[in-house]
Amino acid sequence: MASNPAPILETFRLDYTTHIIGRSLIVHADCLEWLGRIPAHSLHAIVTDPPYGVKEYHFDQIEKRANGNGGVWRIPPSFDGHTRTPLPRFTALNAKERDALERFFLEWSKLVVRALRPGGGVFIASNAFLAQLVFSALVAGGLEFRGQIIRLVRTFRGGDRPKNAEDEFPDVCSLPRSNYEPWGLFRKPLPNGMTVGDCLREFGTGGLRRISETQPFSDVILSERTPRREKEIAEHPSLKPQAFLRRIVFAALPLGAGIIADPFMGSGSTVAAAEALGLPCVGVERYPDYFEMCKKAIPKLAALQVESDLLQPALLDL
């Protein structure tokens, strides 16, 4: 890993507390403010895992989770005797909270459109229950919907019998047991009359990087729950696995060059994936403890060898 960030990353520090890791930069800030202050058209792509329901990462909810004190984080029902960690209950969001969620992603989308180069890609994690709300808001904000990437992973969501009527309706579940995580794929619209080829030439954006000469990027990715060795490095409630993120980050820069941002960095797993691939990334996190966590977690996560490195020889050539 290089010891200095790409000089262009200086642009993204502004007056925030920042830290350099390899080629990348991490910023302690609220991303709505940060996105509105960085130069327009300065990012090539965004790869991010936002707070799906917005509310679960409000400071009071993070504290409630840490104190085992309820809030939106609940322990899922156990069906095999194993202890579970708390998960946010998105089905518990009321109409007002759903409105707030739409407004949040609408505002975020407008700021992203401003910050991205034309043709810049956005890869954003969601869940099956909330994706429709979030994705509509992103389109209303000016992003172009380009499809979804299906991360095949068995979570502990859904599949429960109707609440307080479990015994009465033992053969019913109110939502399907979730076996995938949808990632929305969006793009800042190409300028009028421009083809993808023109956009690649002028802005280095507009398409997705192929896995190899014979393998295009695919929208279904076989994944797994985040491995324990990664969770031991970064104790964040929503840590995403390196094997999956490295595939996404690789695809996000069609020409293998440019700047990726993760505005909801958490423990820095996207930045780590970029570092592992030798690409510069800017991560932004608002919660001070998570920002601090990133400083140690990113170099360790980036140093791991993971399955996708082996499956994709092209990655090893970088």
Ligand SMILES: C[S@@+](CC[C@H](N)C(=O)[O-])C[C@H]1O[C@@H](n2cnc3c(N)ncnc32)[C@H](O)[C@@H]1O
């Ligand atoms: C779902 S988590 C991301 C986890 C990350 N993918 C990982 O693997 O560690 C979302 C993160 O966004 C942060 N966050 C929420 N709102 C934010 C905002 N407005 N600006 C910056 N960070 C924010 C939360 O504190 C949380 O750490």
